[in-house]
Amino acid sequence: MRIVNALKADVRFQFKQGFYLVYILLTLIYMVILGVLPVEWKSTIIPLVLFSDPSMVGFFFIGALVMLEKVQGVLQYVVVTPLRSLEYLLAKVFSLTILAIVATVMITLATYGYDLNWFLLIIGVILTSSFFVFFGFIVAVRCTTLNQYFIRMIPYLLFIVLPCFSLIGFPYDWLFNIFPSVAGLKLVYGAFKGIDFLSAAAYSVYLLLANLVIAHYVEKIFDRMATEGA
């Protein structure tokens, strides 16, 4: 199966580029900081970290991954292999999402325990991570260097992350649910604080749809990039 081989290739590439070492260090730092938090803060702070970790890491890592492949010219070769655009993209999404799930489980177990809705947490992390990986790809595809990526991603990041502050409570704050990031954050929070079934289902379905739409869009821009010079 090509997609499995693409996944293996990505995992090997990420490992050799030192991505996993960075991620392990990051996870350990989270564990230490979250571990010393007062108990009454934990159910508020931990979901926030668990939401930000896969989303931010997915967003940063996909940029770094694509830029490294671009700089080394590998992308130029990948587009002349039988690997389909969607397979290439899904391999990236799967590899980074698996990483996010492992980190989420480790951080939660080490700093919070078992008493939460694991199913909702994992669903929230998967859908958030995959959305942010696709979202990061939109920025990365337009850049030629890593520095350029780090500058260009700022407005994109603010656009998608700022609405999350609506959770503090604004008038008409339900309007912010249109942002997939807000839906993801509410799912992760719901895993810790509780959420009614209908809301959880609605956020999940909405986030899934957002993933399908962005996946389709990213596939198109990847194809365009492949035929206009990777």
Add this chain to the structure above:
Amino acid sequence: MIKVNGLEFAYRKSPGKAIKGISFDIDDGEIFGFLGPSGAGKTTTQRIIIGLLRGYQGSVDVMGKERIMWGKDIFEKIGVAFDFPNLYEKLTAYENLALLGSYYKNNSLDKDQLLDSVGLLADRDKRVEKFSKGMKMRLNFIRSIMHDPEILFFDEPTSGLDPVNGKIIRDMILDFKKKGKTVFLTTHNMNEADYLCDRVAFIVEGTIPVIDNPGELKIKYGQKSVKVSFNGDGKLQEEFFPLSGIGRNSRFLEVLNQDCVRTIHTQEATLEDIFIKLTGRELL
């Protein structure tokens, strides 16, 4: 194998056309050289045939089907080695072949044997970032053939290689021809084209003024004479003799009979001379 007819192409942000209505055919088992200076349209044409540029006008038929009608499956049948060694720097030579090789249905060629064929077997487990440019180019080359494709696209395949390794690559290209593979060679190295190609096309400013066999071109555009260098009157001398009636040329026979000839050369043109003559351009 490849039939290009009336091909035109313009880049979106460029005012003029990069390719201006070129036509050529490449037969099965042929080594076809595409020669021209930088910016002439060599790489653009190659990228259109490979499928990396769309929006062309005219027809590009590859293995019996218009190029834009092919999906990604075409890459099972074609191999591409770009002029830039685009490899995973942090992975070893073997890992580079194994990972990208796994995307092909035909992944049966022995990778160690391929590495050995270009003198890289001893470096199979070394990270590519530690390779010289020549080593990377050789790895780049074998990566393009590891799925045993029918058509091979090589862009300056011996660029950056020392003479020994350059010869290894040239011999391998000739070997593909023996196996019936078709080779599309893009280069500005006229000696290489002369040595390898069955036919060459000169491309200048998006047009092809001539397509022919290198041997025919050299005879057609060369001087029909012989240059003889010989020792005479205590110094090295040179004289030119027309080929026509040379067996009856008394002066030529006299020089030969003096037993002091150093060299004799027919004055066929080099491909480079012909290129400059026909296009008015240098090959840089």
